[in-house]
Amino acid sequence: NAGVTQTPKFRILKIGQSMTLQCTQDMNHNYMYWYRQDPGMGLKLIYYSVGAGITDKGEVPNGYNVSRSTTEDFPLRLELAAPSQTSVYFCASSYTGEKLFFGSGTQLSVL
Amino acid sequence: GDSVTQMEGPVTLSEEAFLTINCTYTATGYPSLFWYVQYPGEGLQLLLKATKADDKGSNKGFEATYRKETTSFHLEKGSVQVSDSAVYFCALSDSSGGSGTYKYIFGTGTRLKVLA
Numbered sequence: 001n002a003g004v005t006q007t008p009k010f011r012i013l014k015i016g017q018s019m020t021l022q023c024t025q026d027m028n029h030n031y032m033y034w035y036r037q038d039p040g041m042g043l044k045l046i047y048y049s050v051g052a053g054i055t056d057k058g059e060v061p062n063g064y065n066v067s068r069s070t071t072e073d074f075p076l077r078l079e080l081a082a083p084s085q086t087s088v089y090f091c092a093s094s095y096t097g098e099k100l101f102f103g104s105g106t107q108l109s110v111l
Numbered sequence: 112g113d114s115v116t117q118m119e120g121p122v123t124l125s126e127e128a129f130l131t132i133n134c135t136y137t138a139t140g141y142p143s144l145f146w147y148v149q150y151p152g153e154g155l156q157l158l159l160k161a162t163k164a165d166d167k168g169s170n171k172g173f174e175a176t177y178r179k180e181t182t183s184f185h186l187e188k189g190s191v192q193v194s195d196s197a198v199y200f201c202a203l204s205d206s207s208g209g210s211g212t213y214k215y216i217f218g219t220g221t222r223l224k225v226l227a
Contacts (some may be wrong), residue, residue, distance in 0.1 A: 004154070033215075042115075042219040043155075077171065090154055098143060098204055100215065102154030 002026050006091050006103035015111045021076040021106050022027040023091030029101070031094040032067065034058075036087040037105075043090065047078040050097075051072055081110045113138045117201045124191055124225050132186040132193035134175075134201035142203040144168075144177050144184040147179045149198040149220070158186075158199070160180045198222045 007022045025032065030051045035043040045058030049068040063085060065077040074093075078085060088107050092100040118133040134221060136144065143162045147155040159168030164179035173188045201218040 036219075042218055043217040045215065092154075099145075099157050099160070100147075100155070102156065104152070104154045 004091055004093050004101050006106050008106060009104065013108065015083065015110060017081050018077070018079050019081070021089055023074045023076070023103060024072050025093040026072065027093060027095065028071060029093035029095050030071065030080040031097050032068065033092040034074070034076045034098070035090045035092065036060065037090060041067065046076065063077060067081050083110050086110045090104045113142070113200050113203060113205055113214070113216045115203055115216050117221055120222040122221060124223070125191055126225055126227055130188040130190045130205045130223070132199055133188065134184045134218060136182050136184065136203050138203055138205055140205045141184040142205040145202040145204065146173070146175055147187050147200040147202060149200065150167045155200060189191045193227050196223055196225045
């Protein structure tokens with residue numbers, strides 16, 4: 001059982017470049033989330049979705065966009081990368097909205 | 112707003128030592144409380160949870176009791192192993208906003224290192 005799969009695992013971007021972080025889950029979960037993890041700062045919610053076609057902003061949405069065209073996929077888009085977006089990004093999913101299942105993360109550096 | 116505060120690390124212990132990682136919370140509603148663990152190079156995974164006051168969550172020898180009177184959810188283990196070395200996150204989940212969506216708040220994480 002694959003669970004939550006994130007790609008890529010590592011990426012280096014130049015300032016102003018764009019990229020999409022991929023996230024897919026095979027558990028038929030309605031709830032999906034994107035978090036960023038900065039050193040000593042815990043996890044901050046970027047965007048979340050309660051089902052296909054429905055997305056909403058979290059605590060730190062600026063500089064990011066998401067879409068949810070299917071139950072399985074929840075990609076995160078960075079349009080104009082900035083050094084402040086250097087972080088580790090985690091995708092998570094949930095069936096009930098309580099217990100979260102996390103992917104293994106994407107380490108992103110913007111130089 | 113809701114918040115979670117946990118003790119700063121790193122915490123370094125010898126194998127078989129007793130572990131306590133403190134966690135306190137503030138919440139306007141009636142949250143569920145969680146401990147998640149993150150092993151090196153991996154995502155977070157649920158360790159244990161408690162959904163109401165006085166509930167005790169337990170898993171893999173770890174325990175935490177939901178104390179409403181002290182707004183705490185401290186993580187304990189009687190005898191740690193080298194394999195317990197990881198980062199531990201306290202979190203709360205609150206659906207009291209009325210939207211039906213659970214709002215998760217995470218603490219900053221506590222790194223535990225267990226020496227053989």
